[in-house]
Amino acid sequence: MKYAYFPGCSLHSTALDYDESARAVAKALDVELVEVPDWTCCGASPAHVTNTFLSLSLPLKNLQSAEKISRQMVVFCAACYSRFKFAEKSLAENQIKEKIKKIINLEDIPEVKTRHFLDILINEIGLENVQNRKKQDLKGIKVACYYGCLLIRPPKVAEFDDPEQPSCLDNLVEILGAVPVSWPYKNECCGASLSLSRTDIVLKLTNDILQDASEAGAECLVVACPLCQANLELRQKDINKKYRKDFSLPVFYFTQLLGLALGIDKKSLGLHRAMVSGDFLLKEKGIA
């Protein structure tokens, strides 16, 4: 299977470990990822509050480049996923379509479907297939699967999992041998880009999420979005200070846990880059 791969800004910078683990996992599952040439930012999260047409033109420009590689484009970032999906849906309206075509000088709208890697994992590769390739069990490690907002909402855009009771990550980690905990905050907002402008809000939201996860007995969190990861992991120190907590919960990308189960070494999965290290937990569980 060959897919165009849109890393987006985060996976080339703050979420390098997501990019590394994504490529490693894809390789192990015989999925060929070809990076979209000359890609630009997808517009998340400032473009759509600035100008509708800008927010649609940016994804379209990228899809145009992706079309040369494959008719399907994979993203890993939930925010990118949301912007591409929004663009896809909005272009169903003729008026908008014609205007966008003019803006970026397109003859035809590229027929490229954007998919999150989780979607491909579940619906193309299949969890059964993943299980067959499993080389290492995750040994009952208790995981709080955190979905956040944009991966599953709004339902008419994401069309992917149940918007209120999502389960795809839970199903995945369960197959890998981990134990997903049942917790209500799995799709509460983490504050996203308010992290920089209104840190106080993000601290409250992420504190609530981490508190609920640890009360549910989770030893770590797993996410599918670089922004969620950053807010939940990088902010733990500030949360501990402000709310007098002592959180030390590793926040893994699902690709990292998947990679471990597929027998990929920790370095290739970028696990050494974590700010809240998962080493201790993994060692304790005996996961190499």
Next chain:
Amino acid sequence: MLVVDQLPKTELQEIPFKTKIPRIGVFICHCGINIAGVVDVEKVASEFAKIPGVVHSIDYKYMCSNPGQELITTTIKEKKLNGVIVAACSPRMHETTFRNAALKAGLNPYRVEIANIREQCSWVHQNEKEKATEKAIQIIYSILEKVREDQTLEASHSDVEKKALVIGAGIAGIQAALDIAQAGYPVILVEKESCIGGHMTKLAETFPTLDCAACILTPRTVEVSQTPKIKLYTYSEIEEISGLVGDFRVKIRRKARSVIEERCTGCGICQEKCPKKNIPSEHEEGMGTRKAIYISFPQAVPNIPVIDRESCIFYKTGKCKVCQKFCEPEAIDFEQQDEIIEEKVGAIVVATGFKQLGKDLYGEYGYGKYKDVINSIQFERLQSASGPTLGEIRRPSDGKIPKIVVFIQCVGSRDRSKGIPYCSSICCMYTAKHSMLYKHKVHDGQAYVFYIDVRAAGKGYEEFWARAVEEEGAIYLRGRVSRLFEKDGKIVVRGSDTLSGTQIEIEADMVVLASAICAHPSAIELAKKLRIPYDQYGFFTEAHPKLRPVETTTMGLFLAGACQAPKDIPTTVAQASAAASKVLGLLSQEKLSHDPITAVIDDEICSGCGLCVEACFYGAREIDGIKQISTVKEVLCEGCGACTVACPNGATQLKNFTKEQILSMVDVML
């Protein structure tokens, strides 16, 4: 069915109407100032006075008044008219009136046409009087073309089977069946469950008077079983319906109950001895249990059990038969098969009720996941003296008495994003009732109600709601709930209070969801069998939202209760009685006459392509097996014209709406 030809025919019938020379009268109505205030009616009248073939043209203040009708009748006689145009309001208003007036003068009513110059002209062009006058003239010109070619048509007649079918034996079906039977006509009452009474059997007390539902319903269900004119088929469903008003042929599937009804004495020993326990009870909405052979509830009518073959040990393993061993009258029959019964009826009342929204749409509320989040019918069972807790309010998870209960209204209803934009109509009132009854039973408890608006429009409803707040201390919070989750044995309710503009979190012991009233999942399938229209939500559509609220567009089929729209018990009963009176009106007729405006087929042109068969909603078209051309079953044809549009070569025409007539009507307009 038209009533026009039921009037006594007069001695003037011998007037030679079929003469080719048109003698047309044009009558222009002022409709007070409705038309005359915009259209220059005198000018219109004088315009048509000049037209060849029009022998009389006159305007009048109220054509539909008695003197107005008299004017038409006498003019037809005096001027020997053979065609009449009344330029007035919509034909839906007074076409029948004027056709009757013509009939009195001996003119065939199908030679009377209405030119709609009110709804289609004066009302919509109030600021353009001159142009409106011109348009009125144009409209009448086009109708004139139609009248010139109109044929004399005679209504056909058929017999009426003096028996009614009522589908569904909830409170609506019961009321309709009793009303019809009391008037002396036999009724067949079909219920898909094993006993009758529907949702009302599950209710504890009813708003706004708080009388016990069982106390007011049981006398009715017993009356059904004791009325000889009512033939009751429970555990039965409609298999097929064919025929038409006055002569419906119905096939009823009596599902195998595994109990011979005639032998069973209802002693209940089978139920007592059945070893298969702990099956979630449908009657208790899963809050209680039943056996594999069971009578839904103690007052069930008929008091005859049914074996749930999915759960029964015998049907699974081939062994057991404990119930059979203990059954003295030998009523248990494991070999019983479904039985198809055929009945012939003249009219049908559809009263199939509703279903409450399940758990699909609101994942954030965790219904089905958190034990202490229940829906309103389940809460009714908790309150019911015969319910799983014998009327004590105890929460499902641990049986504790909940001290804080949160009620959430509009779960689904009025939520466009979930595809249910309509109001479920009864939730505001039953939630007020719930909060009140809760307080009656748990004195130190506190009820919270999240609402959007309180809609209390019925008699005594506003006072009832006020009582819940002022006397029973329910706290009403205007806003929606974003999510529920479990924490330390409580259900945390997170919502907003839009009046104070704040977020609220309540740690409740139990949460009750007022989930939307939805159409029954099988409603659409039934609608297709019955050939009645339904809306996008699956509710059956009445013929007119105001003036024909219990009729459907299919003659002889009437609606009662929540299958048409969500409604409370008083409204349901009123509608059921209305449907019954419509049925009685029909059954008491000696003969039914059918509108002669039907499709006709020109055998020589028809190629037998079958497009008309597909286009016909009423099953009135079929391909003749021998001739290989299309035929029209006139009694079934409603004259809608869909087939004439579908017909590619014009072989199918509608009487008095022929292609030639319509084209010449268009021609004069252009």
